[in-house]
Amino acid sequence: MPTDTFHRLPAEKKQRIFQAAVQEFARCRFSEASINQIIKQAAIPRGSFYQYFAGKEDLYLYVLQEISKEKLDVYNGFTSADPELSFLEVMEQAIPAIFVWADEHDDYNKIGLRMLQDDSSFMRETISKMSDSIGIMYDVIKEDQAKGRIRRDIEAESIVDLLQMVSTALLREYFDLKDQKVVMDKIKLYFDILFQGLRAKQEAGGH
Amino acid sequence: MPTDTFHRLPAEKKQRIFQAAVQEFARCRFSEASINQIIKQAAIPRGSFYQYFAGKEDLYLYVLQEISKEKLDVYNGFTSADPELSFLEVMEQAIPAIFVWADEHDDYNKIGLRMLQDDSSFMRETISKMSDSIGIMYDVIKEDQAKGRIRRDIEAESIVDLLQMVSTALLREYFDLKDQKVVMDKIKLYFDILFQGLRAKQEAGGH
DNA sequence: TAAATAAATGACACCCTTGTCATATAGTCT
């Protein structure tokens, strides 16, 4: 919750500060991010910063909030696809698209990864408050389980958790590694293994 | 490579410094670890530290080296098991044991996890130099593939990579979370899914 | 226009960390 003063600022200045913050939070973890760097980059004096934000936490939450607004649209785009497709099919289609999108928002995704690298109590709380957007997956998975497309002996919650684990690790590599093509291949392969492990067993062994 | 002076130190003092370093590197990432804290904890004066080590990197590598020595014995214990068991069976048996061992070496494992949280160039180099111990798994997996117990359409390298990904994520949770029993259950379940996805398809659908 | 309210600004005090270095102390060798 930035100050009223901040909200009253001309859009250009607000944007300049937002950009500087995004850049800094993408550069390094929250705990290591420096207000000094941000105000230097945004070209605002030290005193002004504290007139706009209570501190680093305040700015960070503002940045996340702004990014969430943009992200929401993208999520909606994926979920409102053909409802006849199974969860696994949707995922198979969505994964490349998600990574393409991630490519175009390098800074935002870096911030997301940095969140996972930081284990301060502030970040734990922040992360736990953010993980709402995944809820959408549950229903689709449960439906597939009802239709006998996905193993019923595993809770949908666990499936989401495992998929998230692997996704996160892959996303991390995607940004760390030079050769992103290699990671794309990994993604296809590893999800194939996971899906194979998740698929309900067929009566007759189809080959 | 600590100084000769350090090596000539009485064992008790060396141990005191090592312990203090382990504690600090378990407390936080390398980049955030403070020499000040270490010398305070080890109760040695500032000047002495720089008489023993070139700097933080030097101390860190020394600590890793000492830990590696201890770790090696444990790895050997696991790998010299019954050679008749398949890789998946060995893993299923080893996983609980590994986590029990991890429990007893909380500090060392925290250090390991902190390594993954740190993406300085120093840490990247250090990590890449350390990942030798996994090589043992390849052979076992390849053998299982030859025997038709594991899918042949996936390279052993990839399998190790995927298993490591999930293991790392689980290990992280294991130490972050209060309720470690929950994570143990996750471990069983997720590896079950992975193994299911890795298992070579049988001709007739058993059950 | 004068008074009052809002915003901008940067010097300052304070905290933490790192690496160095001159000096003091201990140990060894002739």
Add this chain to the structure above:
DNA sequence: AGACTATATGACAAGGGTGTCATTTATTTA
């Protein structure tokens, strides 16, 4: 003991970061 080498030690300078506050500059309101 005298000389010479090996250790120990903590004060210090330098660098970076944070939050505050008295003061200046705009803006608005009466």
